Amino acid sequence: MNFLYLYFVGMFFVIGCFGGGGGNSASEKKSAASILSPARVDTIGSVSTFSSIEVNTEAKPQTSLAAEMKSLSTLEGVTTAAEMEPLILLEGVTTAAEMEPLILLEGVTTAAKMEPLALMEGGAAASKTFTDTQTSWLPLVLGNEGILSSSELATTHFTVSWMEASGGESPLQYTVYYSTAQRDVASLAAVGGIQNTTPAAQGFFVIPDGGTSQVISSLAPSTNYYVNLVVTDSLGQKSLYAGGMVSTPAPAPPTVSSGALSIPAGKLGATSLVLSWTPATPGAPSDTLSYSVYYTTAAKVVDNMDDLSANISNTNAALFVLSNLKTTTATITDLIPNTTYYLNVTATDLFGHVVLYTMTSAVTTDRIYLFASNAAISGRLGGRLGADSICRTKKSGSYDSLPCNYIHAFLSVDQNDYLGNFPTMYGVGNGSFPASVPIWGVNGSVAFASSWSSLLNLQQSANFDNRAALGLGSNFNQYWTGRSPPSLNNSGGYNSCRGWMTDDISSGDNGGVGLYSNRNGFPFQYAGIINCSASTQVDILCVCW
Secondary structure (H helix, E strand, C coil): CHHHHHHHHHHHHHHHHHHHHCCCCHHHHHHHHHHCCHHHHHCCCCHHHHHHCCCCCCCHHHHHHHHHHHHHHHCCCCCCHHHHHHHHHCCCCCCHHHHHHHHHCCCCCCHHHHHHHHHCCCCCCHHHHHHHHHHHHCCCECHHHHCCEEECCCCCCEEEECCCCECCCCCCEEEEEEECCHHHHCCHHHHCCCCCCCCCCEEEEEECCCCCEEEECCCCCCCEEEEEEEEECCCCCEEECCCEEEECCCCCCCECCCCCEECCCCCECCCCEEEEECCCECCCCHHHCEEEEEEECCHHHHCCHHHHHHHHHCCCCCCEEEEEECCCEEEECCCCCCCEEEEEEEEECCCCCEEECCCEEEECCCCEEEEECCCCCCCCCCHHHHHHHHHHHHHHHHCCCCCCCCEEECCCCCCCCCHHHHHHHCCCCCCCCCCCCCEEECCCCCEEECCHHHHHCCCCCCHHHCHHHHCCCCCCCEEECCECCCCCCCCCCECEHHHHCCCCHHHCCEEEEEECCCCCCCCCCCCEEEECCCCCCEECEEEEC
């Protein structure tokens, strides 16, 4: 109560000096001094005792002042002048009326609790006091000293957990931040720049009051993620947890089944083959797998991973590879006819896991196949590309099981594209035309010639008259060839309906034809010429290998 006491004494002193229009007498000054004596102060038990202090009740200001002072007795717990004394630091608080609103401060019951308010400039209302000092009264305290924990760790997700914060003004809100860069979660300023991204290189989740965990998903395997947590109270106070790093594990290696390699029917030719395999069972998403095909004429080179790795390291010239394939089929070309090849495949994921399939083998064929299109066609074939397309359609529709992958029309087109030039046109890298192997019919029981050159020079042959061997119907006697004598096997001497692009009868263009029988001593590829508009009983022959 020292503050009120001193306030009262001060006012009494002023009144004594200046009241009534004259100076204070020596006796009046002595009376005031006796009120300030330590003995008098020590005997004050409560503010209410000031009502019995002997003062000049005729002085209006003194009477009013005592009434204002009396109202302060409602400050619960303020019972002595010693408890009141710190309140004199409240700048601008000069009357009980200004002091009274402070009793609204919940929990402020003693002068000791009131003392921090001395710093408030101008003294003021309770509402202002609450707002300006709340963060210092109720600071946020992080649960478990801000330590986060992780669980349910998998290749693409994990769960982060925490203990709730205390203090602050409820409700509390938590925001989980994560990033592949540690600097992004290192401070309150840094987390503000995090955005939700796809794929999830960084992102955030907002969790309402009471939440203590969050699943973070759609992550990349085998990746370090830095995680942190921000707690925010209703007054806007923020505090950052300690944070930490979580590493998603790599997926399991892919697996393959035995017997997974195969060569589809009709896909093993004289100089090429198509290899197919079942997809590996991935530990990671299937689109992360790539395949490599290895083939050789030496079995041990691709039989197991140790031998394969050694031969890859030694750059074995007998080992060939098609690498980084995303499909499960591969066409292998430029093979040697009638040769055994050993083949194997590896599956590799993005995390360095490599798994080897079980080796398979195949023997390339030793023949070229010849068959008829068995369709009436004029000289307008669409050039080389159009004629080859007719043959591919016939092969897939009627002779899909024929073991060959390269298919062309048996035609001469111009001075560069002619039958005698097939070994060059379709050489290494473009089919590796097997000019030295025999030419067979589609039924596999009849050989027309022992080699390509012997076929082109063939004259009379009972075997060539075998319509079944050619798949030929009874209605066809002629086939387009585009050649005319005397230069049958080299450049020059062409009648090819202008490159097999016209069938205009008025143009007078002609095309060379061959006969299935009665060739009159000419090689079977030439028996005469006819108008390009003719189509009755004229088809084309096709070769494949």
